[in-house]
Amino acid sequence: MDIRKQLLKEHSKKNTALIVSFIESNPDQIVELMDIFINERYRLVQRSAWVVGDLGRSRPELIQPYIPLLIENLKKEGLHDAPKRNTMRFLQETKIDEVHWGELYDIAMQFLESKDEAVAVKAFSMTVAYNIVKNVPELKNELALVVEDLLPYGTPGIKSKGQKILSALHKL
Known part of the structure; x- marks a missing residue:
């Protein structure tokens, strides 16, 4: 699956679940998802945020290596609510290393x-x-x-x- 193309097809619970399922079965694809979430433009970031959030609940171990990048991303000026919401939701439910607390x-x-x-x-x-x-x-x-x-x-x-x-x- 081309995650970028799939995200552009539609913004729905069904499509989000499809992408989450794909990444759960192909964990190496987390790299592409996180690249989209951190580096793409508004619409793709917004749509990928839902996937990141759901994946963080179903397979937190896939997202945890990206915690430093997620924290850095939260500092971006003008960041859409979706990545902030889904990142903070994930971070409230996972163990954070002491180095990141401050x-x-x-x-x-x-x-x-x-x-x-x-x-x-x-x-x-x-x-x-x-x-x-x-x-x-x-x-x-x-x-x-x-x-x-x-x-x-x-x-x-x-x-x-x-x-x-x-x-x-x-x-x-």
Whole structure:
């Protein structure tokens, strides 16, 4: 399968599942997918993000070697919500090496403090930051303040996630 051509055919759950299945059966094709996800233009990046996100849940070991590249990608100016959302979703569910904690925590906090960030990106960023704080408890007060600032104006999802994170922070 030519992943690039398949992504361009349609943006659907069915097509995403087809590509995920193909890569699960042909793990060497992760190289092409990640090249598209990191280096292509807007539409292909957006469509590949869904595949990366689903693959990260079904076969996280295929995505984990790319964690440094994913973190670097999150710093891109004007990055579409889809790669941010799917990257942060994956990162909240996987083990992050200590060497990446500081940089990833800073990115998560920037997303949380941004007025323009999508709700899902903020929600996943809360969990990513919290997972780091569990290992670096001296950051818990900073995260708690940022989460508390989100609650009065947050969507129901942000309020729910925020309350859960605050409750968990108080137990640390």
